[in-house]
Amino acid sequence: MNLNSKGHVLPSVNNTPGYRKVAETIEGEILKGNLKVGDLLPIESDLAAQLGVNRSTIREGIRALENSGLLRRVEAKRLVIAAPDATMIARANSRAMGLNRVTFQELWELQMELEPFAAQLAAERINEDQSHRLLATIKELEDNLANDEAVIQHDIAFHNLIADATGNRALCLSAAPIGMLLFSATEDLYRNVPRARHRLLEAHRAIAEAIVRHDAPGARGWMAKHIQDFRRGYEAGGLPLDAPISFDARAFG
Amino acid sequence: MNLNSKGHVLPSVNNTPGYRKVAETIEGEILKGNLKVGDLLPIESDLAAQLGVNRSTIREGIRALENSGLLRRVEAKRLVIAAPDATMIARANSRAMGLNRVTFQELWELQMELEPFAAQLAAERINEDQSHRLLATIKELEDNLANDEAVIQHDIAFHNLIADATGNRALCLSAAPIGMLLFSATEDLYRNVPRARHRLLEAHRAIAEAIVRHDAPGARGWMAKHIQDFRRGYEAGGLPLDAPISFDARAFG
DNA sequence: CATTATCCGATTGTCGGACAATGGTCCAGC
DNA sequence: GCTGGACCATTGTCCGACAATCGGATAATG
CATH class of the missing domain: 1.10.10.10 (Winged helix-like DNA-binding domain superfamily/Winged helix DNA-binding domain)
Incomplete structure (x- = not known):
């Protein structure tokens, strides 16, 4: 002092x-x-x-x-x-990325690398409890397909669950903010392309099933396809790839 | 209010x-x-x-x-x-990972996924200025091989430069804390295995040269080899893979 | 006129003290 | 032994004060 x-x-x-x-x-x-x-x-x-x-x-x-x-x-x-909480760190990170005007392109590129990897690891390591929760999330999505906000929340939660299932906390921390930003930017997508939500449901179901049956290559493959598809949908929805991601203040309240 | x-x-x-x-x-x-x-x-x-x-x-x-x-x-x-600074975010993240007692294994697993990817992208996109700085860092390492602290600082800086060269700020933010933690935990390594620093120099040189000549597959390959080797060295140095990473308070001052 | 030295006001950093709210503790009485 | 209330410790907030310092205005200087 x-x-x-x-x-x-x-x-x-x-x-x-x-x-x-x-x-x-x-x-x-x-x-x-x-x-x-x-x-x-x-x-x-x-x-x-x-x-x-x-x-x-x-x-x-x-x-x-x-x-x-x-x-x-x-x-x-x-x-x-205390040790900093994962969700708190994720929030800080997405806030930082958002304010630094990171583009969809940048986030997607990283996600395309991380998520298939996470899915593969999750398939190798997921336990009973996590499997249960993963499938439960899918069910929940089925019941709320009409509610855009709920769909987005499910999307974020689903990918977080997969990251959790890898048992790798470093991976969780890295992946969380990306999903948080990307998925909360898809609000317009579901309005512009209503059937996108059905494709989301099918993709998530395929991924979850592969993970639960410990089919690592399958999980990786489905996830890669899903992320690719996500980008196509984003593009088809008329959302710009190179613009800073429009990040929603509500996601951070 | x-x-x-x-x-x-x-x-x-x-x-x-x-x-x-x-x-x-x-x-x-x-x-x-x-x-x-x-x-x-x-x-x-x-x-x-x-x-x-x-x-x-x-x-x-x-x-x-x-x-x-x-x-x-x-x-x-x-x-x-202001928009949160990248190094500040990296610091917060490594602090969080450290306090959450993330293991070497977890960090390495993620790094093994991210760094080769970064090297590949860097090789595709690096510009003149960045190439120059990358090579300069290698030169600097040559001159300070005996100084363990300098070697570690170089290691962190080198990998950050590669992340920068990808032009993907999301990738930068994700990779920075991992390197920060892993490399600052290698202090003992250089004491226990003195020739590790020479292998580090050779590996970094090979990676940098591949990136500078825009040889993406080469860069990815060398980097993958480097990270694998890093793990072997860590293990050979008698450092535990499954223990929480010993993170050095000095790295965060 | 341009340049420098000086002064002054605005703003932050710190202090000291004060008090309400509230959770925790402890003792009295049953 | 348990319960209820008194009491105390601790935080959250307010208030007023002042030193340090930065920036700009102003005066002095060549």
Whole structure:
């Protein structure tokens, strides 16, 4: 910390504000394992005393960490050290990609590489419980084919389930934001090309069945076909491939 | 906002604290395009007046957004709306993966899928400038082969350059955190297996040359070989594949 | 007139203190 | 031993103040 008696930094060449140093200090303690996941964060007053700054400054530092998922509330009051949640990271990533005006083309290209791979791995490794949930999602889609919003939510969830089934959390984290962005951009698609939803259902069914019967090549093949088809549908729906993806604020609320 | 005269929330069922609502409000304005990237964030006092809360509360909300990259300082004072920076996102992602105790195995599996793909795309699309930088990085490695820290930094930078050369920002964002984690975990490797660094140099040279001469299949092949070899080296170095990756706090400072 | 030095206002960073709300704790009484 | 209420700890919010500093306006200078 090193603040002088009045709480202001000593010389002049110390640009980083106090709240940032607080955040970095706490983050450092977490990364160094000094504060372990699950531990309670010390109360604000103690932190203020320990780091020699005012409670307000501590609070500002905490907010930064809280937002990035390193701190999480458990009992409405105290904060605990936590590992960033997957969906929170996915949200941050899609937000970043969206604001960086990533194009459909870029996202699709990556998805075309990741999703068939995920499907293949999932087919090799999926367990009973995950199989059940995968098939249940398909059923749910059947019942809500008319509801565009529900179709989109299903689409995202379906692909997330497959990623989950690979048991590879790195893959989950990488794939989630892509699906989140691509699929939430398909709203217009279902309006412009109503039968797209039926093709979606059939494709998902074929993929799910292949995965559940542990047919890895089949799962990969169906998924590749599905993603290709998704692009054709997007194009046929009159949506531009090279424009920044129009990302829907609602998906991130 | 909806705070009562004393600045406290009206009923009881309103759990979300004010600073979070502030953050969400501002984030919403950004995502809705009401505040565009590059715009100056209104000054704290104005925001406080607009949202009907105290300046302290506004500040806490701002901290959250600042940390996630949506706000960035330009002139040491005012904050501007910004698109989250790629390296900042990569840092957040690797931190998340590390704290979630992702294993080497998981990361490597994904890398084995992504990197050859990236190398292939890079070979198809790399431009003059990028070629130059790629080769320069190799030269730099030659001069610093003895410095383990420099070797690791080169390794990360080299793979990032290749991702850049694909022109696919989604791919960049996905690949960066993986490299960041995997390569910074190789510190012990170079100590235990000194000649690993020479193999690294040769492999990188072969990959770079293939990319620069636009030999896509060659680039993919060399890269695949390189990643396979990386795993063998990691294993040979006595590092555990199934343990959570030991991630170095220094890489995230 | 152009250039530099100076000053001033606007804005952020930090402080200290205050208080309401609320969850948790602990003791009294049954 | 259990329950209910008093009490305390902790967070969320507000308020007012002030130092530091950046940017621009203004004055001094050649």
